[in-house]
Amino acid sequence: MITPETIAPYLFSFILGFLCLNIIFQKEKNINTAVKFIFSLAIGLGLSASITFLSFILFDQLVPFFVLLINTLLLLILTYYNYSLRAFSFKIKMPGQKKFFRNCVLLGIFVLFFLPLINQCLYYAHGGWDAWSVWNVKAKFMYLGESSWKNIFKPELWRSSPHYPLFLPLINVWGWIFTQSAVYYIPQMTALVFTVLIAGLLYFGIKDLTKSPFSLIPVLLFISSPFVVKQCVSQYCDLIFGFYLFGCIYSLIKTKEDNSLSFAITAGILLGLLTFTKGEGLLAAGLVTLFALPYLWLKNPHNEKLSLIIYFLVSALFASMPLIYFKLLFAPDNVTFTNGLISQTHPSTFPRLKAIFMYYFFELKNPKWDGLLLLILAILIFHYKKLLSPRNSLISLFLLSYFAIITFYYYVNTQFEIIWWLNVTLGRVIFAVLPVILFLAFALLLPGKNK
Amino acid sequence: MTKVSLKNSPFKSPLKILLLSACVIVIIFNLQELLPEDNQVRKIRSLLSHQEVGQEFYGLDKILKNIPTIGYYTDKDLTRADNNARFSQAQYVIAPTILDINNTTHEFTLFDCRSENIAMNTIKEINATIIQKRSGLILTRKMK
Numbered sequence: 001m002i003t004p005e006t007i008a009p010y011l012f013s014f015i016l017g018f019l020c021l022n023i024i025f026q027k028e029k030n031i032n033t034a035v036k037f038i039f040s041l042a043i044g045l046g047l048s049a050s051i052t053f054l055s056f057i058l059f060d061q062l063v064p065f066f067v068l069l070i071n072t073l074l075l076l077i078l079t080y081y082n083y084s085l086r087a088f089s090f091k092i093k094m095p096g097q098k099k100f101f102r103n104c105v106l107l108g109i110f111v112l113f114f115l116p117l118i119n120q121c122l123y124y125a126h127g128g129w130d131a132w133s134v135w136n137v138k139a140k141f142m143y144l145g146e147s148s149w150k151n152i153f154k155p156e157l158w159r160s161s162p163h164y165p166l167f168l169p170l171i172n173v174w175g176w177i178f179t180q181s182a183v184y185y186i187p188q189m190t191a192l193v194f195t196v197l198i199a200g201l202l203y204f205g206i207k208d209l210t211k212s213p214f215s216l217i218p219v220l221l222f223i224s225s226p227f228v229v230k231q232c233v234s235q236y237c238d239l240i241f242g243f244y245l246f247g248c249i250y251s252l253i254k255t256k257e258d259n260s261l262s263f264a265i266t267a268g269i270l271l272g273l274l275t276f277t278k279g280e281g282l283l284a285a286g287l288v289t290l291f292a293l294p295y296l297w298l299k300n301p302h303n304e305k306l307s308l309i310i311y312f313l314v315s316a317l318f319a320s321m322p323l324i325y326f327k328l329l330f331a332p333d334n335v336t337f338t339n340g341l342i343s344q345t346h347p348s349t350f351p352r353l354k355a356i357f358m359y360y361f362f363e364l365k366n367p368k369w370d371g372l373l374l375l376i377l378a379i380l381i382f383h384y385k386k387l388l389s390p391r392n393s394l395i396s397l398f399l400l401s402y403f404a405i406i407t408f409y410y411y412v413n414t415q416f417e418i419i420w421w422l423n424v425t426l427g428r429v430i431f432a433v434l435p436v437i438l439f440l441a442f443a444l445l446l447p448g449k450n451k
Numbered sequence: 452m453t454k455v456s457l458k459n460s461p462f463k464s465p466l467k468i469l470l471l472s473a474c475v476i477v478i479i480f481n482l483q484e485l486l487p488e489d490n491q492v493r494k495i496r497s498l499l500s501h502q503e504v505g506q507e508f509y510g511l512d513k514i515l516k517n518i519p520t521i522g523y524y525t526d527k528d529l530t531r532a533d534n535n536a537r538f539s540q541a542q543y544v545i546a547p548t549i550l551d552i553n554n555t556t557h558e559f560t561l562f563d564c565r566s567e568n569i570a571m572n573t574i575k576e577i578n579a580t581i582i583q584k585r586s587g588l589i590l591t592r593k594m595k
Contacts, residue, residue, distance in 0.1 A: 116485050116486065116489035119492055119496070120489070122500075122501060123492045123495065125501035125503075126504040129536065129539070132505070132543035133539035133542070136543065137542060140543070140546040145547035149547065151519060151520075151549050156549050157542075159539060159542075184501075217474050217475075221474060221477060224485055225481050225485075226484045226488060229485060370480045370484060371480065372481075375470075375474060375477050378470065382466055445467060
């Protein structure tokens with residue numbers, strides 16, 4: 001699995017993203033080095049996947065030479081800009097002996113907890129059901145299909161949700177350009193990379209805001225949960241969605257707390273990429289934008305608050321271009337939608353709504369979560385007064401409205417029998433927002449710079 | 452000596468101590484479930500490096516290269532999870548060729564039936580020639 005060809009696409013994207021962030025954070029040096037590395041890889045993969053998509057838009061098929069050429073040109077341009085702006089002045093502070101020892105212990109615990117996940121990731125090489133039925137099958141069509149790649153939008157393939165955006169398949173296609181065949185270890189690597197990114201951002205994000213030595217606890221809760229491990233190795237897009245949503249919300253909080261234009265741009269880019277992850281990505285991005293505007297504007301004493309909003313929106317619009325092109329040029333209608341409000345044969349009924357709420361209740365104490373959801377709920381209830389504080393309101397309102405809309409969608413779309421549908425999707429819906437929920441819970445629980 | 456400040460410590464509040472302890476308990480519960488699963492996977496991995504998906508369809512992708520769509524004829528109940536999984540795995544392996552369910556009008560059709568007799572009857576009906584037959588799967592081609 002670990003070969004130079006497997007690592008090369010991620011390393012290439014990391015350098016691209018790093019050079020981009022160097023320019024974005026050229027004036028403000030307020031980003032934590034580890035967070036910068038995490039965002040570098042995420043933004044770099046977003047750039048490389050978008051360039052790969054450009055090949056499909058321009059040539060109606062994958063042209064590996066074009067993708068590599070544009071990526072390389074961008075790398076050279078960004079290197080030149082970094083050089084001319086002297087953005088390379090990059091400092092890594094060497095920690096003291098005590099701190100170094102503590103960091104080594106933390107890293108050791110982190111690696112130890114990751115071993116079961118790596119083991120399962122290696123064994124379940126093709127991921128879970130939706131990996132081979134939705135995400136990786138699309139990637140194969142795009143990589144091998146030449147000009148007939150658009151067959152993925154045909155109604156015959158309704159099982160693979162033809163209307164879903166293509167971010168995850170494009171990341172894998174980008175990887176396959178390096179391996180020169182559709183090998184299973186690229187989707188495996190993508191899943192592993194995004195799990196590490198989420199775990200890393202959970203630790204460094206919470207540590208950055210709370211300065212608490214207990215910031216490792218949410219990470220351990222996350223990667224020790226057998227259900228979370230299963231989702232992480234499944235190669236589904238929920239993992240990617242979870243990262244970009246979390247990254248965007250963290251960046252928005254940093255935007256306001258540090259009055260940072262650089263973080264506003266970063267939040268916008270991550271939000272734009274979030275829209276291209278899956279169907280819910282656009283919904284989540286819309287809600288985050290809706291709540292981010294008053295969040296950045298209200299109770300903000302700084303004069304630059306309008307600039308923060310403009311930078312955030314413009315960068316989000318720019319990064320949403322792949323989704324806009326996808327919607328305009330390719331996206332078919334959702335063939336798995338039956339409007340129960342007007343359907344005579346499959347109407348939305350009160351028992352359906354009741355079943356949804358009952359299921360939510362039982363999901364909370366579902367043994368697959370090992371009490372994790374109940375624990376988080378307890379933390380939120382005991383800190384309910386702080387849930388609507390300026391910082392936390394962004395996440396609280398987002399989660400509340402997101403689940404309200406998801407519930408409404410479960411109720412209205414009567415295409416599927418509700419218990420079966422909840423059984424196969426609700427755990428994943430919660431998993432996708434779990435990093436954000438953990439972030440909120442531990443920002444409340446751990447004292448420090450709490451606001 | 453280093454001064455230890457309790458100002459920002461969660462140990463000031465009994466509630467926070469309780470909640471943090473609950474976190475540690477959940478982590479222990481998690482590990483109690485995760486580690487035996489991990490051991491099981493490790494044992495399997497010593498015999499089989501990784502799980503294969505749709506192995507019975509391997510090789511068909513090479514025969515069907517550049518064919519955009521083929522038929523997939525089955526008398527199995529595709530609403531059942533195992534049959535649906537088998538179909539989706541076939542689609543995954545054969546991609547970028549589309550499997551068109553129970554449409555035998557295409558040049559190529561892949562028969563995946565409960566019994567060979569059912570498949571053979573339909574093959575006769577559509578006047579197709581068998582080009583490959585293995586483990587319950589029959590790939591046919593219609594003469595133009």
